[in-house]
Amino acid sequence: MTERIVVGAALLEQGRLLAARRSAPEDLAGRWELPGGKVEPGEAPEEALVRELREELGVDAEVIDRVPGAWPLKPPYVLHVWTARLLPGATGPEPLQDHDALRWLTRAELWDVDWLDQDVLAVREVAARLG
Numbered sequence: 001m002t003e004r005i006v007v008g009a010a011l012l013e014q015g016r017l018l019a020a021r022r023s024a025p026e027d028l029a030g031r032w033e034l035p036g037g038k039v040e041p042g043e044a045p046e047e048a049l050v051r052e053l054r055e056e057l058g059v060d061a062e063v064i065d066r067v068p069g070a071w072p073l074k075p076p077y078v079l080h081v082w083t084a085r086l087l088p089g090a091t092g093p094e095p096l097q098d099h100d101a102l103r104w105l106t107r108a109e110l111w112d113v114d115w116l117d118q119d120v121l122a123v124r125e126v127a128a129r130l131g
Contacts, residue, residue, distance in 0.1 A: 006073055007049040008034035008081040008119070010126040011061060011093075016104040017126060018093065019113050020056070023100040032113040034081060034122060035099070049082055057093035057102070061086055067125045073118050081122045083129060106130070 011018040011034075020035045022028040037052040039045050046063045053061045067081040086093075095102050103113065107130040115123055 002076060003078050004076050005039045005045055005048075006036060006077050006079050007039060007045050007052060008036040008079055008122060009049055009053055009061065010034055010067060010081055010083045010122075010129070011053070012064075012083055012085055012129070013104065015130055016106050017110065017123075017130060019103050019105055019115075020095060020099040021101040021103075021113075022098060022116070023095075024098050028116060030114070031116045032103075033116045033119045034126075036081075038077070045080060046082065049084065053084070053093075056095075056097045056099060058091075058096050059086055059093045060090050067122065067129075069122065069125055071118055071121050079118060079122060081126065083126070 019032045021032050035056050039048040049063055053059050061084045064083040071079040073079055110127055
């Protein structure tokens with residue numbers, strides 16, 4: 001089975017990380033994640049991340065750097081994370097698709113939310129990049 005990439009955004013602003021609370025599917029609802037989604041065939045991961053942020057949060061963002069690591073999800077999927085920032089003049093973000101709430105978390109608040117198990121290790125890596 002060929003590995004498929006799911007992209008996650010460590011969307012950073014003023015030393016804070018954006019967390020998104022899942023509203024679907026039912027088994028994930030109420031837990032928090034880094035926003036993102038599946039890379040489509042023929043799409044570069046960075047392009048997928050920009051597309052997913054636009055679809056899920058209604059924002060235009062710039063991809064900065066790949067966060068070291070790859071985290072297994074349900075086979076055949078694996079999570080890759082990039083840091084990103086909102087483009088100047090961008091409005092939002094708003095929870096448009098698969099989410100019902102968003103929170104900007106400082107480093108001290110990172111563990112105040114119930115992260116999805118598969119996002120915990122990625123968030124630890126991202127924490128090193130926060131202030």
